[in-house]
Amino acid sequence: MLKKDKILIIEDEFIVAYDLKMMLTKSGYLVAGIASTVERARQLIEQKKPDWVLLDIILKGDETGIDLAHELLQKKIPFLFISANTNHTILEAAKATQPYGFLVKPFRERDLFVMLDIARYRYGIEMGHIHQNANEPETSNISIDGIIGKSLALLNSLEKIKIVAPTNTSVIILGESGTGKERVAQAIHQFSARKDNPLVTINCAALPINLIESELFGHEKGAFTGANQKRIGKFEQANGGTIFLDEIGELPLESQVKLLRVLQEKEIERIGSDTTMKVDVRIIAATNRNLEEEVSEGRFRLDLYYRLNVFPIQLPTLRERREDIPLLVNYFLHKFSNSTGKKNTRISESALQKLQEYDWPGNIRELEHLIERNVLLASNQEIMDIHLPNISKKQVVRVPEQFINTMEEVECEHILKVLNACQGRITGVGGAAEILGMSTQTLYAKIKKLGIKTGYK
Structure with a gap:
């Protein structure tokens, strides 16, 4: 994001929006406009074609910044969230929209520009606008000792x-x-x-x-x-x-x-x-x-x-990158064969298959220690079998399919029960928000997310 790029501010608190505009203008950015609702933001996006968007989560009107964020993601317009909302559910929903940053109100001018600089760098790398400086260390072929693999998750x-x-x-x-x-x-x-x-x-x-x-x-x-x-x-x-x-x-x-x-x-x-x-x-x-x-x-x-x-x-777990297990096994075999003086130690196909089927709760460290132990115990040049830890699994209770609900269905049902018990009242003492232990804004957001059709206030 170069200076003179246009930034659209979507914020329904006038003082915050005005302060943002002053900070950005003073630093050389162009402000494409200020919107306090998603509807107005859509209009400005079409008219002004902003390069970046600063986006509040809770806005005036029925739609939230998260609703608009999904549209920005589709339009490939980079954005950063600015919000005072710290609710875990809203945070998860915001993360799913892939923002380039999240600025918590109240914030300082320095915080804003640090976040913008980082966002600029990440976006520039992703879009190919920024290439590595000749004076910076070469990182195009990173090799990390002990982290071996070619899986997409690792790459x-x-x-x-x-x-x-x-x-x-x-x-x-x-x-x-x-x-x-x-x-x-x-x-x-x-x-x-x-x-x-x-x-x-x-x-x-x-x-x-x-x-x-x-x-x-x-x-x-x-x-x-x-x-x-x-x-x-x-x-x-x-x-x-x-x-x-x-x-x-x-x-x-x-x-x-x-x-x-x-x-x-x-x-x-x-x-x-x-x-x-x-x-x-x-x-x-x-x-x-x-x-x-x-x-x-x-x-x-x-x-x-x-x-x-x-x-x-x-970092992915080892069970999420099982295709890397043979490479890791060979790496550790070579490492411990050399350190113990047991040259050319290898592993049988059946033993390797067992390793690939195991869930690895201890991840790479567990695999490393297991290979080291088996290299030491090997009586010849090939490890024929691997004795894996006997971790007992809890008995799985089979529940009839008709009784299985998703977490969203359970949450929706519970909210509806509370709303009915409160006779539709959300705010105030004895309201649904108080009983559910959440803010009114959060409850409204959940009602909208879960598609609960209601005229509750």
């Missing part, structure tokens, strides 16, 4: 690494345990301009709760009992380089606040110090938790989630 993840590695953008790596999140973090650092500076890794789940801030930000001598000397924290150690925060979902809320400050202000403060220091650190985070659920349950800050979720990379 999609590697393509995202190629896009984001040369930038300074914060990245969050999502995936089950054992899918290779740390190796991906190492690759992002390796293919960045920071590769000659430190990559500092810290496992948030392994930090004692009373030492988290000291580990991350350091402390001065005498800051607390036992602080006999000054300690340099992980962020300071990573200055000029990258810090990898593994298992970020385990970080306590108090520490999340301080981490957010580092992301926003690029500065830290040692415990016991009354001065701050600037740090130039790129943050890569990883988790096997569903952070959106953590946000909805109040265990993870929404503002930190959006700060980290600028460029998510979802």
Whole structure:
């Protein structure tokens, strides 16, 4: 997105819309107009042909920004959401429209332009408008030690690494345990301009709760009992380089606040110090938790989630890329045959078939350990059989087909029951929204999504 491109603002709060217009105009962008309803937005899209759209979710009228987002996706008009709505269901619906970013109100001018710059870069790469600078590390043929395969699911993840590695953008790596999140973090650092500076890794789940801030930000001598000397924290150690925060979902809320400050202000403060220091650190985070659920349950800050979720990379499970299992098996056979001195170890077709039929709850890490163990136990050059873990499966209860409902059908039925019990009243004390434990806006959105025909108010 080059300066002078036209941006359409779709926002029903006049003050927010006007502030956006002033920010964009001052920075050199053209504002194609402001719309407060989906109907008016459609008119401006046809008349002005905007290059980008800033789109609020909850608008005046019956239609939402999510309704319009699906149309923008079909028209291939890139857009970013701006919203104060933090409901998990709406967040999921918004994600399905494939926005280029999500800005949470209230936001600062700096937040807006960081998000626009990232969106510009992603869109430019996807459309072929941006080609890699000659001074940037070559990433067209990324090879990550220990992450082997040619499946589409894996290649999609590697393509995202190629896009984001040369930038300074914060990245969050999502995936089950054992899918290779740390190796991906190492690759992002390796293919960045920071590769000659430190990559500092810290496992948030392994930090004692009373030492988290000291580990991350350091402390001065005498800051607390036992602080006999000054300690340099992980962020300071990573200055000029990258810090990898593994298992970020385990970080306590108090520490999340301080981490957010580092992301926003690029500065830290040692415990016991009354001065701050600037740090130039790129943050890569990883988790096997569903952070959106953590946000909805109040265990993870929404503002930190959006700060980290600028460029998510979802790693596929091994069961989602079974066609890569033979390549991975051969890779690990070669690796452990060499390290143990057992040359030319191979695997029988029947044993390989068993590996391809297994579900791999521990993913690549589990496969690696299994191959290592079997190479050590092999009495000759061929592994004839593999003994897989005997993980008992819960008994499947067969339910007659006529009693099976989808989650949407169950949700729809429940909402209708509550609405009937409330005699159609949605708002106010004793209204359906209060009984269901959700905001009025969210309930209206669900009624619309589920196709509940009603005149309820």
